[in-house]
Amino acid sequence: MAENGQALIKLDGVTKVFFTDEVETHALSGIHLLINKGEYVSIAGPSGCGKSTLLSILGLLDSPTEGQYHLNNRPVAELAASERARVRNREIGFIFQSFNLIGDLTVFENVELPLTYRGMKAAERRQRVEAALERVGMAHRAKHLPSQLSGGQQQRVAVARAVAGEPLILLADEPTGNLDSRSGEAVMDLLRELHQSGATICMVTHDPRYARHADRSIHVFDGRVVEEQTEMAVTE
Amino acid sequence: MISDFRQALRLLVKNPGFSALVVAVLALGIGANTAIFSIVDGVLLKPLPFADARRLVAIDTTVRNEPDDTAYLDFLDWRSQATTIDRMAAYSTAAVTLTGRGEAASIPTAVVTADLFPLLGVRPIQGRVLTPADDARGATRTAVISETLWAQRFSRDPSMVGRPAVVDGDPIVIVGVMPARFEFPFDAENPPQIWMPIMASRFSAQWAGQRGASFLKAIGHLRSGAQLPSVQAEMSAVAARVNAANPQEGRSARGVLIRPFQDMLVRSYRLALVVLLCAVSAVLLIACANIANLLLARGTVRRREIAVRTALGASRGQIVRQLMSESLVLAAVGGVGGTLLAWWGVDALVRVSPLQIPRLHTVHIDRSVLAFTVLATMVTGVLCGMVPAIQLSRANPGDALKDGDRGGSGACGGRTRQVLVVAEVALSLVLLVSAGLLLRSFVQLQRVSPGFVTERAVTMQILLPQTRYPNQAAFIRFYRRLQAGVRALPGVTASAVSTTLPMTGSDIGMGFRVEGRPVDPNVRTSAAFFGVSPDYFRTMGIPIVEGRGFTERDDERAPGVIVINETMAARTWPGENPIGKAVIVSYNDTPPRTIVGIVADVKQGGLTDRRQPQMYTPFVQAPWPFLATVVRTTAAPQSAAGSLRQALARLDPEQAAGEIRTLDEYVARSMATPRFTAILIGAFAGLALLLAGFGLYGVMAYSVAQRRREIGIRMALGAREADVRSLVAGQALRMGAAGVTIGLAGALLVTRILDSLLFGVTAGDPATFAGVSAVLMTVLIVAAYLPARRATRLDPIVALRAD
């Protein structure tokens, strides 16, 4: 387990090229990035700048065309599909813009889902799910379906789902994008609380107000990191 | 409206794969329905080709409520007393030997009363029909012949009319020629070519004088306004009066039964044909459900287009109309294809149909069949289009139009689609179970031993005309010479003669009583009766169970002997040994015959026959003017038939051969109807299975596409391939299981009507139900496997980005 301040994510010259209709699109060109354990990093930039692609690569949902990605000091390039699934399941927690709860499952079942894929025992799952829902203040909604919740509430459930498995890092893709301003604030407060209790968070956002919540802000433009702002005095 | 159709047509052309698939499925479905309907229409629905066909009734004597033949004297009494039936005619079929022109030929013939022609409203193309004067005993022998016979034997010579021909050795004046389309009684294999009065045939003239000789069928024409129940009541009263006036043994059990003539004609085929029509409509329904599903799937993709149209001012009605016009165009193209398929298919279908079905050869695609096809096509179009049209036009346009929320909640009609698949699976199961039961029956039937050995056996039937063979001594003389002639033929390893052979469609029933036992008038003691040559049991391969068969010593001067079958032994002498007992057979008041042996049962009428008492005497002790010879031969059936014919010509060049066939052919013919239904319904069930599998595949493939996002999320959360696969397969299996469960319940209800078509298997046969369910589930698992596998190949990022 990495100590605070240790490198959790290390990207070296990561490039992503899409080939469509004989046109090469460089979504990412030579990204270098280091995220330490316990950090709260925001990635900002206009739409189409490649920030979502970057997040997908970090989350092992996509693979770079070129370059090295070390997660927790381990190169992920050679992992087999089933091994990548295992890493996503245990080491990464996702929070999406559109919540991505599964409509047919209750709140409880949604949060339970990643634990189910680990083959965890039912009793332990229950305990973890209840703890996670408690943490986001949604324990009283455990039996509801996502459609019975407001957007803000859905996103809290999604956060609970992301943290229930105690991942190494939380990846959040515009977590407030589909929320009204009040609910957005509440979700950002929740993320800050998680960060304060030790979670490593990497968040994509285009909203400068929210980017300020992070320790460090990375600006991506046209597939390159153009600027890094540090809110606190932590530098590489 | 026209632009709706134009746009629909363009859409179809733009998706050629989709359109071709739908049109092919519809063409197959509509084609099969058209073909089956053309048979149902031609055989069951179309009025018989007679004037006032709807008012024709069959009038049958009943014995203990079973329809039976009628005696001529009874018929005459009925005719003179009935008031609700304004015309009545009687008829029977026979074969006669026509000599004089070309070689002697056995010609299928009907003996009729003269009223038949006006009753049916038919006219001759040459000369006249028979008149009541021709019916009189002692009148000049007259006959009407068919156009076919007129052309074949008399080269369409008009001067033949009014001239005599030689029939069974008697001169008979041909008074008229009936058109080729006139067919009565219906017999596809041996259509009658000669119609002559009852008195013109020596046989029937002889029987016509005896009230005990039942050999006729009667047909009547209802007085206008007469209703069947009142006719039945009147005729029952008439029959009771006739019985009272003729107090004879056993008459009390006699009654009369009035049925619409067409019903009586097709009764044995009605259920099979109706079942087939139901099966083929079920296939079309399944196809409709499939296509509705496809359209729904495509419609979900078109939600946006429909929302735009609504936003531009289309009313719900206009949207429904547009969507319906698409499915109607599809159905119409399918209907045209189906008609073409049916055009070709009807001929093929008629060829595999049992020959015995009346009027089968007249089946073709005509205006009423086309009307059915048009109707079926329109119903198909509506059925396919209605559900999608209603579903899609219901959507709230605002949701689909808001940019950014594109395809978000796109689960439009998901439930409907699942319901459709469950219904498809259920319907297929009912069809498959029905097919399974019929196929098992057919297999069981093939396993049934007819009670004799059929291999390499050729038979020939012969009818001796009374003019040249006037008495029993003549019959016996012919029989002896026939036996000798046939035995000498090359390749013949065994040969025998019998009055009738099993499964040839003819049999003689004969009353009997046990010597020394009192007669109970209410119990009908009769048995099938055969006069056979001594080597009959050996040649046919009928095992002798007890006692002995016949020998040459059991001749006309020896004491009467008889061999009975096991069923007769068990029924008449339960717990006793019948050998040595004596039976009095009602054959020309002959003395009691001693039972010398017991043989195994033989299926006389067909493989589905129940056990039936049978008795055999030596031919020479009970000679008949009709006889059949059977030979076991090493020669090919074709050449054996030729040499049989030659042997007969050497015996008597004037004598015509009757039917010459192998025993195998007779057995096969007796299975023609079960085979026909089993094959067709099997084909339909196979089609249904295919369609149901395809339907489930479609829904699953679509559902996987719809659930890309969900699957993406799950994979992002760490689901392995196996997890995703079982997610998809589980959904498919739940639908399959629901369909199978509903289908099993439905099948239990439906298969009950099949009962009378089944043999050796019950309508609720658990093995069939279980086996068929297993087959269906297997197909469904295969159908679900591909989408499930595709789901695991989804790239989670692609799935999530689709949002």
Added chain:
Amino acid sequence: MLISLRNVEKSYPIGVGRVYVLRRVNLDIREGEFVSIMGPSGAGKSTVLHILGMHDSAWSGEYYFMDQPVHRLNPKQRSELHKKHIGFVFQSYHLLDNLTVYENLEIPLSYRNVSRKDRQSMVADILDRFQIVGKKDLYPNQLSGGQQQLVGVARAVIANPQVILADEPTGNLHTAQGKEIMELFRSLNDSGATIIQVTHSEVNASYGTRIIQLRDGWVVDEEAQPAVGSRAGDH
């Protein structure tokens, strides 16, 4: 008054409570105005527009259109009113892919029982006016985004509506193409059409005469002049 909304609310039931998309919206629009509705995403801008366009009927409150009480009309009457007086322009054009430009333009007329002959002349007229005669037999996917939106606007105005509703009409376009469309709106407005647009862009709003600001379902501000607001959404 051409359009009046009085206390219009829209909400969804969620669990035991409700979530509000619009709260007590009051709005008056005069004939000949060019109004821009602005606000961050999720503020309810598009919802207002779809209510005005009568695509959405699940709301409460009062809506008077040309002095007719829309809230009391049945769907058929609403549909009639909408057909007669309103044209709609969408951000993503929403042309029907299977129809040519000509046929796309013909659709609104076909739903309005315009005779075949009149349809021909009206389509020909609009093709001339928008200078897209050369494109009439092309399919939407053969056109650039700007050309597609041009057809979208042409389709909205072909039946001569008094009111044009536009939902981010330039949202998917380059700046130059967007400018062209906005110029078109200005000229339509000059010739008498009332225009209501939803937009994120102050530049686009500057073509109009009035701005209505929405936030979390409330009308927060009405300004007669374009002003700097929060720039939500990523363009």
